[in-house]
Amino acid sequence: MPQLTFKRNAHISFFKRCLTMLPSAVEGYDGNRITMAYFCLSALDLLEALETSYTAEKRQEWVRWVWALQKTEGGFSGSTFMTPAHSHESEHTQKNPLMNPGHLPSTYTSLLVLGILRAPVEEWINKLDVDGLERLLDTCSDSNGSFSPIPLRLPEPTASTATTPPYSPPFQSDARMAYCAAVIDDMITHAKYPEFNTPGTADQGRTTASPKEIVALDSDVSESAARSSGRRSTKRTRQWLTACQTWEGGFGQHPGLEAQGGTTYCAIASLRLMGSPAPTEKWSSCIDVDAATRYLVSRQLGGLSSEGDEETDGGGGFQGRPGKLEDVCYSFWCGGAMRVLLDKAIFDTDANSRALLDAQSPIGGFGKAKGDRPDPYHAYLAIAALAMDENEDACDPSEPAVEGHGHLSGANENTVETSRRSVPKIGLKALDPLWNVSMETRSYIEECLQAVFQHKYAVSRGTA
Numbered sequence: 001m002p003q004l005t006f007k008r009n010a011h012i013s014f015f016k017r018c019l020t021m022l023p024s025a026v027e028g029y030d031g032n033r034i035t036m037a038y039f040c041l042s043a044l045d046l047l048e049a050l051e052t053s054y055t056a057e058k059r060q061e062w063v064r065w066v067w068a069l070q071k072t073e074g075g076f077s078g079s080t081f082m083t084p085a086h087s088h089e090s091e092h093t094q095k096n097p098l099m100n101p102g103h104l105p106s107t108y109t110s111l112l113v114l115g116i117l118r119a120p121v122e123e124w125i126n127k128l129d130v131d132g133l134e135r136l137l138d139t140c141s142d143s144n145g146s147f148s149p150i151p152l153r154l155p156e157p158t159a160s161t162a163t164t165p166p167y168s169p170p171f172q173s174d175a176r177m178a179y180c181a182a183v184i185d186d187m188i189t190h191a192k193y194p195e196f197n198t199p200g201t202a203d204q205g206r207t208t209a210s211p212k213e214i215v216a217l218d219s220d221v222s223e224s225a226a227r228s229s230g231r232r233s234t235k236r237t238r239q240w241l242t243a244c245q246t247w248e249g250g251f252g253q254h255p256g257l258e259a260q261g262g263t264t265y266c267a268i269a270s271l272r273l274m275g276s277p278a279p280t281e282k283w284s285s286c287i288d289v290d291a292a293t294r295y296l297v298s299r300q301l302g303g304l305s306s307e308g309d310e311e312t313d314g315g316g317g318f319q320g321r322p323g324k325l326e327d328v329c330y331s332f333w334c335g336g337a338m339r340v341l342l343d344k345a346i347f348d349t350d351a352n353s354r355a356l357l358d359a360q361s362p363i364g365g366f367g368k369a370k371g372d373r374p375d376p377y378h379a380y381l382a383i384a385a386l387a388m389d390e391n392e393d394a395c396d397p398s399e400p401a402v403e404g405h406g407h408l409s410g411a412n413e414n415t416v417e418t419s420r421r422s423v424p425k426i427g428l429k430a431l432d433p434l435w436n437v438s439m440e441t442r443s444y445i446e447e448c449l450q451a452v453f454q455h456k457y458a459v460s461r462g463t464a
Helices: 008-020 024-046 056-067 091-095 104-116 121-127 130-140 175-192 211-220 235-243 261-274 289-297 329-342 349-358 376-390 439-461
Strands: none
Touching (some): 024 056, 024 104, 024 376, 024 439, 056 104, 056 121, 104 130, 104 175, 121 439, 130 175, 175 235, 175 261, 175 439, 261 289, 261 329, 289 329, 329 349, 329 376
16 A cells, blocks of 8 residues: 655654765765755755754854855855865966856755745845856856856956866756756846746745746746846757757757756756747747647656556656656656646646655655655655645646647647545645745745845945
8 A cells, every 4th residue: 555644754854864964875965065955955945844943043054154155256166165275365266266166056056045044135135246146157158058067268357367268068068057047047037127026025935926827927027128138148048958859849958869857847947937039929939848748748657546556557656758667856857847838737646646655765755766765856856746736726627738739639648637636735835846946935035136136226326
C-alpha cells in the first residue's frame, strides 16, 4: 500500500539538519552553499516552518552571510569559501576582477534567499548593487543569445585589462543559465515598472494574486517597456531558446541536443518571463505549444486511476526523458513547465501527489525515487511540486488549453480529463511556478526592489 501521510515534522527536521551539516558525499558542492541554503530555506518557507524553527536573530545572521557573497563587479558568489584569501588586497584580483566574479545561478538563489529570510527593506536599499546585477547580466550574455554562469568579459576594460581576451563560453552556457538570467532581469523589470507588480506590500509580505495571475502579469510586460533602459535586447536569447526545441516538442540544453524535462521548464519559463516580442504577439508565438504540451503530458507515468502500476504504467510521477524511470524532481520540472505554458495542469495531479507522498524517506526529505537516500535538491523540488498540486485552481477541460490553440490531437488521455482530488490537504503555501518560490516571498522581493528603485530615483533628483 502506498503511504499517503505527509511526514511534515520529519521533513522540517531534514531541512534543518541540512542547514547545519551535509554528508561527505556532497563535499563537491561546497562552492554552491547558497543554492543548498535556498533549497532548505524555501522548503521551510513552503512548510510554514521557517519562523517557528529559527529566531529572528538567527535569520538575520544568515542575511548578513548572504550580503557577504555580493561581489564588487556585480552579482553574488556561491560561497564565502570561493573568495581567495585577502582578495581585496590581491594585486591579481584588482587587475582582473574576472578572477573572482559573480555567479549567475548563485545570484538568482541569493536574491530569493534574501526574500525568504525577509531581509529588511532598508538593507535592500543600502546594500543591493542593482547596477552590479545589470553588469552581471550584460557580461554573462554571449553573442548567440545564451548566458554563461560567469562573466565572459569585463564590463568596462581598464588600461591593465584592455588586452585581456574574452573568456570562451563554458559548457554550462545552457537553458539553465538563460532561466537564471531571465528571473534576475524580471526582478529588475518589476522594480522599475511597479504597475506590473503583484498586489501586496513589503510589510505584509503577501499577495492576493493567484499563481496563474502571476504568470500572466509577467508576460504582459512588453519588451519595449521592459527594455527601455537600453540594455541588451532579448531577441537573440529568444531565438536561441526557440532553437532548443526538438522534434519531440521538449527543449534541450543547447540547440540540437536531446529534450529533457528540466531544460524544457527552463526554456519555457525564460520565454514567458521575457514577454511578448511585439504588442500584437503572444509570448509563445515563437514555439510549438501543442508539441511542447504533448511532450510534457507524456512524461507522466500512470495516472487517472486510484493506484498506479509501477511495473507497467508507473506510479503517477514523472520521468525526465522517454524510456527513463520516475524521478521526483520532474514532478516540478514538467508540472511547473505545463503551468507556465498553459496556465493550468492538464495531467493527473492526484496521481502525481500520491507518487510523491509514497517516495518520502522515513527520516524526512525525498531522494530521486522511493528508497533512495534523501538530498536537499530532490526534497525541495518534491515539496514544490506538492505545493503546486495542492493549490492547483480548478480547470475546465472543455475550454481551449491556450488562446489560439485548440485541444491537442495525439496527446494522451491525461489532456482531456482532470482528476478529482482525493489526496488530503497537507497545508503548503502557494508556489509561484515562474520564480520557484512562495507567492508571499515573491511579493516581498518585488516590494523591496521597488523601494530600491524609488530610492535611486529620489537620489538622482536630489530629494532623498
